[in-house]
Amino acid sequence: MPIKNSDTAGTGSAGPEATGPTILVVDDDPMMRKIVARGLAELKPAQVLEVEDGLAAQEVLGRQAVDVVVTDVLMPHMSGIELMKWAQQHCPGPLWIVLSGLETFDSAVDALQLGAFDYLGKPPHIQQVRVAVRNALDQIELVHERKRLYQQIEHSNQLLAEKVEQLEQVCRMLKEQAAVIQSDLDRAEVIQRALLPQEPPEIDGWCLETLYRSGSSVGGDLYDVILLDQDHIGLVIADAAGHGVAAAMLSVLFKLRLHVTDKAGNLQMPGQVLSDLNQRLHQAITTPGAFITAVYVLLNRNTGHARIASAGHPPCIWASPSGQPKMLAHTGPALGLNPEASYEEREVELAIDDRLLLYTDGVLGSGADAISSDDLARTLCSSIDKAEMPGTLYRAATRNVTSDRDDITIILLERGAGPSHFDDTPPTAEREAANEKQPPQPMTAQAQLRRGVRDNQAFITMAGNVTWVFSHALLDAASALLQKQPQLIIDLGDCDYMDSTCLGTLHEIVMSQPDAVQLQRMSDSIRALFEELCMDAVLSHASPSHEPLPEAMEPLQLVEIDAAGQGARMLSAHETLASLSSENREKFQGVVDSLRADLGSSDDSNAD
Template structure:
């Protein structure tokens, strides 16, 4: 919905009216409680699209926060109906990855914002506040138009005010657009369109997101005739949330100083870390990056790395050197310090920058040593990256991580940037996104449970129930996380409960580094103690476990219990989850009181 066509409904002197539409009562309660801090005049709830129609006709709603998938009438149908019957509100769409296409359709219909499910209250609150700011700005502009019509003598002054209001609207729209995770813009905005032409040097890239959007980023920036900057970055996770972090990284990357001077790699990362630490406040949110500044005439390269995978330098004689990190990942520590190293790139030398999706994919993914061997082989630079990508993705059965490779060689040759997946690769991505999150199997009195993809609170109860059943049947359980992309806080708390409850008979294996970092950040020492140093092959007959439907009150108890578990582990956790625990306890207490009153009434 463009700002020109927006019919504002905000009322001077009153708070806004917000409508929350979701068929899950627990989600509605969490959202309503989170939005109360905005001091609205009223927050209205609706359990589906049809119920929301009546609310919209009865109330002058300013902002609608709605799920996509709901019974009777889904969010997309509701939005289409509202455009014809009550076009005033701004719309914020909540959607899981499985309904990402529907969310994109909603954005094309004019939705103000799109957020991934399960919703993070802070992100929803920011989105609603931005929508209310947008309404207020439009109202200001409409008021200016009215004043211009009333007084022709003040036309020049009012036009200037109108232009200023337009500039404010455009600036805010640009910031919002930079932070939105719209798939059609992510691919176009983040990646360079063509390699720079540099005599005596050539480069190739290959970029493949794990899903429709990705959290990897790369660039090759010709700063002047003599200096080339290479940058590669990998946001925590992949998909929508990681893409948002990559957008922030892109917009905050400044290789030049305010005076036009070229900054060294350590300074560039230092500035990025300072900015991103102030912006990225959610736990487990960070981005790794490597930055290389090359003097093209001398071949002198300065290198710095913020927690990134080792970059690989090779010479024609077979020498291999790993360029290790020179500081922590960006966004974790405001006081982090970054250093830089130097190397000389001679004619025939190669430098490979890559993300961890290359080495941490499947069992057949190349390790760092194999990457060095491949670069030392007598293979043309244009033929190197394709085989490395095929090796990285071969045998991956769960959600695949983003894969990015950037190869620089000091030699004459054509350069090529490849960030367009083939039809087969898109089909592979769609298939991997449909893979089940939980699989289980057993052999010889030993049970196995694997978690793949991004596991959320929706499967936490099924995870706990399945693990307990397996332990009752087989006595021993190994939880495999090789294909696990992320665990939300409810799943993390549930996992800690399970390990603590059965500490003698539960082990974890093949835990990705990003998941280990989550364990460490949340002080989950008990879980880390139960990570096996070795691993066992999973049974051949592993079966998918579909999450059973869980009653809202039971789901609420599970979420509360998981967060109480995490909050008890450290003072930082207690402060982080205090609001969630307090809100869930209050909601469940009210639900219990309602049930008691209902039972007493039935007995009279």
């Protein structure tokens, strides 16, 4: 059928630049088509197309986009109802306005049920037609606007999801880097402690009590007790400026550059030792503000004569039962600042029961509860036993200290018979000792494991960011529960992240008794971790439903173990992950080799 363009629609000039709607008028009555088409001209459409029946309308709708169709119901060849049914399958985009007389009212109702936007009686009023079409166009605009908003929201959600994924990747990277850094710090702590004297020497007529506590894994304090010959002992205490790794490097440099004898093996006096050491350190230290304070004592153990030189260090305290304590102030500036610095010497004679106290400034502390050198002197002169003295001073220095504290080192020398003791407790062992005096504390809110039992089911819940420090607690709890209950359900609904050690440990738990272990409430992020590491065996134990948790769930306690035990747990977990795929093996082989080497070195050291 031929298509007729409305004379009033401006179709001759409507081209690609036209932006108005396209309207199709379908009616077998030419006069009716003309009336409707002209009436729509005020809406300034891009086109108003006219066809005389449904077949002609099919051709138009099949080859171009139409916004609104105004159609009669009764037409030859194909009715308006048949046209609408066809359009539902082939071009559902336009909105439909139905024209119908009273004799076709039932058909108009059918059209409305098919989704017609509006119904107008015939002959229609032109104003009604305009309003109906304008409403239809407004509806189309609302649909387009809603679609655009949905697209914007979807795009924003996609960007947000990408940002979240990027942040999660950064967090994982930072956690992995933090674990590597902590591992390096633990190794550095072992190396630094190797620089300390291991056992007190046997010195007839003299007793030595020492205490060393670093503020973190590594620190800037250092001390040594050196048997120089049959008559002389050297005592050294040093404190590098700053904290952490930088201070530890300075203390190691101090140890390497310290020479208490000349090239011929002859003893050097304390002033000369510090002077030579100052020049060596000044050449080696190029960082502004880096320096070391130190005291060197050369003691004749037969006569009690001591020569003391101090480089910017807190005053040594000499206490005698027969007199007032004396402060032995420093005799020169800190080491590494002025290459021309010189160091005088103090000379004292230590009689029976005299005490000489050397300490770093961490003992003095800071703040309202800080103790002074006078406080130290009074404590030194008290009746406190020499073996208890360093611990007493340490507790006084750390009382009410909740933030990071400075390194603390104490050397107490007493002239008198009795055993000597060196106390170089690592930070982990110090915490263990504190835990013996306090009830165990639950894990932090950031990451928490709980366990409970109901009927014949045992439960473990994991929440927050669960890292390697919880791996032993998880494994021990799971093993204990599986020995008593036929089924263990591990709930991961509140778990945000697990590191590789925890993932490997979880895999070991599942495969230890695969018929008894079930996982539930696994988040998409945790599932992604399992999929990334080819943990298909673990995923196969994920339940689509979940069991309600027992009302009483008790926190698992974070039990600290020694470095060898933790290293063995990390090694086992990473060996498990490495065995799951070639990609895992490539990813974790370096970690496995490093852990094996560390544990091998530890075993060799223990064997020695």
